[in-house]
Amino acid sequence: MNNYASMSKEELKTLKDSLQKEYDSFKAKNLKLNMARGLPSNEQLDMEADFFNTLYPDSEFKSELGIDCRNYGQLDGISEARQLMGDMMEIPAENVIVFGNSSLNIMYDTVCRSMILGVCGSTPWCKLDKIKFLCPVPGYDRHFAITEQFGIEMINIPLNEDGPDMDMVEEYVNNDPTVKGIWCVPKYSNPSGISYSDEVVTRFAKLKPAAEDFRIFWDNAYTIHHLYDDKQDELLEIFAECQKYGNEDMVYKFCSTSKVSFPGSGIAAFGASKKNIDFVKSIITIQTIGHDKLNQLRHVRYFKDINGMKEHMKKHANILRPKFELVLNKLDSELSGLEIGTWTRPYGGYFISFNAMEGCAKKIVAYCKDAGVTLTGAGATYPYKNDPMDSNIRIAPTFPPIDELAQAIDIFVLAVKLVSVNKLLGE
């Protein structure tokens, strides 16, 4: 196909007219399609039907250590659930606390706790004049929303194909004591789908933070969320790597079964060094008497162990893979060679990241919306919803049924073309 930039004004005008006609006919259909959020589809949710058989009226509600999961207590979770989530996070069960249904809630509370009570005895962050978090971009909007709510200054760090720009990360972390944290989705990153290289992980582990209470927020949301059997990213395990360099207190790990069992009622977990775990437990023992242990038991009985969980993830992959391939094939066939955008080809996770020409993202999202396709808001993948290039768009292909997805992506590529032509025409 022709590179748009090489076309004459006349050619572009003709192209624009035909694109506009096509766009108007889509608009006339009054569609209502959604590629905004990383929701599992109904088909995925339906797979888990047997899940509710795991706690029968006549079943035993005791954990392997004899704890009655129906009653109060067991703040850190039942041992078999700590094992399961520990295996998911690749960290020993003794370094795990199992919480409720939301890893976002754990992360929020972790930041909140640091604000008001400090980190393992450090000065509460709210008592300091200024604190900062590093934010690899594009990144996860809900991470940025947490630090924004607490008034923490966020600093953009470019996310390359092998992870964050580590020169910048080292520069900030090792020299600036007001830098207290960094948000990471290290595997099948949200939204770009890239995974951190071994070198990047090792450089993280070797950091020498200026702040004793600096922590890496390692949100391994997509750790076993592969799309392929034969093509999978491998991520070096950071906790063990940190231990090698005497930095085991520097990392907090988070994960959940939200996209394994159910988003609405999965279980989530926190993994960290004994010192961090002991501190967190000393605080949360005042916050709750314990999280939902019956749901923990349900998960362990259904998945059995990490192998059962990994096997189960293949069923999710079978549903998701065709959706990702549909989107990528369409982007390839419609946009390749036009030089009006680039996109990622992840082997897992929930998103494809699209970079439009500078200054086009907001317009593309608006054009899609007018034609009935909801995308994640342009800018959402940056702190303060401010993408300095107005370029990045997150595509979430998981939720719509495949026929709706096909329509949605048709409209998306059309919007990209139309907005790009307008830009080249200076309109």
Add this chain to the structure above:
Amino acid sequence: MNNYASMSKEELKTLKDSLQKEYDSFKAKNLKLNMARGLPSNEQLDMEADFFNTLYPDSEFKSELGIDCRNYGQLDGISEARQLMGDMMEIPAENVIVFGNSSLNIMYDTVCRSMILGVCGSTPWCKLDKIKFLCPVPGYDRHFAITEQFGIEMINIPLNEDGPDMDMVEEYVNNDPTVKGIWCVPKYSNPSGISYSDEVVTRFAKLKPAAEDFRIFWDNAYTIHHLYDDKQDELLEIFAECQKYGNEDMVYKFCSTSKVSFPGSGIAAFGASKKNIDFVKSIITIQTIGHDKLNQLRHVRYFKDINGMKEHMKKHANILRPKFELVLNKLDSELSGLEIGTWTRPYGGYFISFNAMEGCAKKIVAYCKDAGVTLTGAGATYPYKNDPMDSNIRIAPTFPPIDELAQAIDIFVLAVKLVSVNKLLGE
């Protein structure tokens, strides 16, 4: 029986010898009994077997408004759960947010949020030099632990038979802008079992707080937790009462099904004015994508409505009533007339409150412990675990099977007698 104080030294010594002998024989049994916490018993938990039938593999997981409870979303809970919990709290469903499994967690987060983000736009409490909470005593130890963790100064307010000393409450709240809250368990109070009179509730509703961000933390934990069909406390509904006086933003209501379905996996809720609800939602939308809606659905399907729930509570009462009566009968028969202690006779809730002679509570708890009976720590019912009279002991008769409870209370009355005799002997 003889009033101990009227006995001669010789009589007391003889009595002491015989009590000590009895006590030693209990000790020799190496018992392990627990009356420390308000746990439902296994017998109560077993009643709910059918609960797990409510979400079958082939059942519909949609809420009445068509929300798929397995997926993300619905921050304030599904409408039918808001209705159920609203009916439990006697507040309209639109004024309710349904959370996870722990009302304690809601209360903790409510205080925490006020500390760091303020209340509906007020200055965050952590930015103020000093803030205070009023604490009717004896009260619930976990309430006091929350305010203690955040460094909030706690002020003892005597809890009379009809509620807190309202002269003192008015004096503090209406004049001191550093007073930001008061902890209340208004019905079948923990631990004394008393309920607030209509007059007390009305005086609460008529408060004119010096602080715009003063809130009443109304933890109605035992709202439908009666022991009798014919003898029940009635509590005036405070939200409507506050509305009458233009004070609807002044009260936060909390409740849960922890002692209705399961302590480990019930549902909990928050009830407040629209202004408060809107503010809380604007904050928690950053904290979580939503609580466990499948568990909400399970509760609504099992209990149907508030009437189903109330009917269900009669089954709990049938199990709990004999335990309370056993304890009260033993206290009556063994301690009446001795003038070495007083105790409450609640019609509901989970506790009996015992007041020993001044300076005896810690010793009684220690004697019980040495003989294998765990009680709530003496002092726990006061802020900072400091009972100035060292007198109050919380008895939790709910968890032990009735034969174990009988042994435990035998040891308790023996310990009360022994410690009291020692005190009178000046030992």
